[in-house]
Amino acid sequence: MPAVAGLVAVVSLFFLAFPAVDPWASGLFYFGEQGFAAQDNAFLRDVRHLGPFLVRVIAVTCVAVLLLKLLVPGRAPILPLRQPLFLLSTLILGPGVLVNLVLKNNWGRPRPRSVEEFGGDLPFQPVWKITDHCDSNCSFVSGEASAAMWLLATVFLLPASWRRAALGFLVPLGLILSVNRVAFGGHFLSDTLISWGLTLLVILGVHYLLYRKTPPLVSDQELDEWFTKRGRTLQRTVQRVLIRGRRLMRGAVRMFVDR
Template sequence: MKRLIYTCIITIIISYIFISYPKIDIFISSLFYSENSHKFYLKNNYILKFISYLAYYLAFLLLAYSSIVILLTFIKTKSYRFINYRPQIIILLVFFIGSVLLVQTFSKHYFGRARPYKIIEFNGNKEFTAAFTVSNQCTFNCSFVSFHTSIGVLFLIYSFYQTGSKRKLMIIFSYLLVVLFALTRVMQGKHFLSDVVISTCFMFIIYYLILFIEGKCIKLERKIYS
């Protein structure tokens, strides 16, 4: 519960900064924008494009792996106890509630924020809006918040459940993956800094909320099976 509260407080503070100083987003994005060519000079970079597509493939592999582990574990144990499938179920829940519902479905559609490369400041025709501002500048697959970054966070959460010597390496790799996915999207002009940062916050809020509910469910499960 403490981690959930702390994460919410941090999210509120970060959100307040981006809402109060929206030009932060413009400034960071401008670092990757060429005034001469009037475009984000890394938008069509092949390496960055590969990294962007990589997020989808890694998400598919992680979800497929988690689903297969659940199936094989059930075939082997015939158990309905949550504890036997805990890491895999948590990953699936965080993905569907966090990445799919909160990030991709609700936030992008509800706030309608235009992507950096589409706004007037960067040779587009859409108006810039600050984080959490509801607008009509975008109607589909909008900027706020970043799906790709949420996938990086999903891998980070997965790494928390690793054991042995590989756990530390997995966590380090996953942190780098979050930064890589986030930075790639900003450099391409596909997302503002606030999109990727708040996406990370959203995912951890969902994760800790699931852990809080999980704790209640485990207590109930123990009573049932005791």
Template structure:
């Protein structure tokens, strides 16, 4: 698995040559647009709202199944990565199931993105009600535009979309497949992310700005981490060093386990050696001998 940044094919001197700058500009432009024109969010959500019924898409079995798949697919990837790491620690002399940088890259991406940025920082700070909770769509809360701070809504917050962020973090998988499949996989993962975002809007769970800005932020993070782990000169040796470190750590764990087992066996043996003395009758006293 090799992460390849194809910036060399981009025309020199253009923004496309610097993908992180491009992602940042797109995210900032989207943010400025939705802050300046908040009615766009309401207009898009109105397409999926039916008076007296709310958002009917929430009752469609196919859409709920698709949402479940979007939740379990990233979870399955996380479980597979954890299993690969555990197997390496159990069998330290064997090669890792996945390259260590691959595991480290996606672990960092999911922890710093959906976990920290979305659920740890943005959702607690930006108290934006979900579409289904605002007055325009049968709720009781007032509409809040994107990036709004300082409100008093402390329930189920909308900005930004966690599910859209998680699915967007899957798109970099396309850069780890063979080159002949890369464009196809990238398009499929991008389509999957777009359909997930549309699904969340149809459910009345997020506004258009929630999913687009979440995707932009995750794109920025994935590109930055990609440069950190794969784009800098000399990082090719990182896999070898990480593999050696995991091997050494696995052997240390096995040595610690053996020492712990030895201590337990020594303690049990010592107790068993004392047990015959404990079972002997107590010596009789002088008064008892006279009797």
């Protein structure tokens, strides 16, 4: 974690010291009257949707694992419950809260396609500078780059023999998805690099609390017991509601028949 935090600091200081690097990098994909032409490429647009699709699939699977344990508390969970907890918590805290709610909605950095250098009407702003040039869903930092980095959280949970293959797929995919955002004029290079670092910090922090800390913040057994207890409480509640519902229905039928 300290190494990643240091890397985020170094990248931030670099772009603060040399802010012209951002418009230079975006300018590589800008073609005058055509603008950021890559955004008109159908294949690249389709590739862009792959990242969010994979995030949704993983998130829905995690929720399903937890719900299944809650609904069928007497059975062992499909996966150790720390795994879906780790993935969901890092997704919520990283791409969800830190990136989208805190940074993108409050820092006000205009996107490349909105600044004067690339045909827009807003002034270019450096990293970490809070402005009012953008109200929400702004350029700093990249949400899709954050989501691409979050996909690497799955590697932490894989057997060691699978990790190299997973990295061989996810790292190039994350690079493509992130470069896509720069090529489309949606984010500056610094937005992407800092987003990667911040998201990785969240992943490492949660992984430490759940897996490396002794004792961990919560164990698989504790989670299993918690969901089992809540699941059985839910079952009893549902049974009581159904019994009351049947009684009400019988009462209503009797009233109707008596008339």
